Amino acid sequence: MTLQVEIIPVTPFQQNCCLLWDADTKEAVLTDVGGNADVLWARIQELGLDLQQIWLTHGHLDHAGGVADVRALKDVPVIGPHADDVFWLDQLPEATAKYGFPVSPVVKPTQWLNEGDVVKVGAHEFQVLHIPGHTPGHVVFYSAEYGLIIGGDILFQGSIGRTDFPRGNHQDLISNIQQKLYTLPDATEVIPGHGPMTSIGHEKRTNPYVRAAD
Template sequence: MKWRQLPLGPLQTNCYIFSNNEKECLVIDPGGDAKKLTNILQQQHLKPIAILLTHAHFDHIGAVDDIRTEWNIPVYVHKNEKDWLPNPSLNGSQFFMAGAVKVSEADELIKSEGILTIGNFSLMVYETPGHSPGSVSFYSEEAGLVFSGDALFAGSIGRTDLPGGNHELLIKSIHEKLLVLPEDTLVLSGHGPETSIEAEMERNPFLNGF
């Protein structure tokens, strides 16, 4: 398994391309710059088979419809945010200067935690709410990594001042769902550089009381 990080869109949100040896890939959080993302996928001769959303804030969904249409693939989002994609007041775009972001509804709803199998990909879905009600993290034991969305960052955590945010719930999610993963697990966040579970356990000031 291979992964590539691409900062896209108005907030340079990390989109991830997670690919296998057959050149199939999952596109995680395509936040914008659809043409750039499409060109990279085509240049690498990759075949997207699904779009996964860690949550439905505007800066994570801006290129969803373009990529979905180009490859005719399904979009997955947690059921708690099924109405957010077409609604600027829910996805947060109306509160920022990026203009209203409206995306067609998801094709598949993530209804609970568990193994999500798409083609030859198998990911464990963890519900990690707090930044938003439907935030999820996707863990690949095989690749030793977790796509944490905006729950956990290198040295920081997600903001909780947007609609549906809950600081106490976010801290609980991180401790109970992410910090229990193997310490060498690579954390691929929605913004900023990659980190590891071990590094955040030891040095994240929001989690260790320093």
């Protein structure tokens, strides 16, 4: 049984939407569907996959603004983020219009997520870690089996997520990275919400914004 992962940048913000699928069952999940639903759907059809769910790390427009368009193609459950991001999802119509995105309706998740929850794609499990700071309801998805984090806007190669948005908290972000991410194996790979992949070990050694806890 093999997990397959493909990164598909979407929206003018080049947000890293992930297409995850079980190579045996062809069951698939999309993460952080910010937009370009037609591109995502075409790729799913090309690979012969069966889309099962959409997972959201947080409620910003470039991560959730395309959810309604994907669900118009197939009405799948929306899983996540944590309920503390409801105010971001409620603002999607205004936010998408403000930034010139296709206007999104309010997104209402099928299921909110909490620390320690488990989500699955086919036979493969991801643990949910609640990491507030960039937004209060931000979560990441961690596969111990594959040493992989779907990280949203928490930890980037050489950087961290912004905390100057409403209800952002810089100290919360730093503490959560140190306590929940930097305690994972150094080889753990991170797919951030934007830009190139990195690893926990690389960021512990070199990230100028957050060092490993003493």
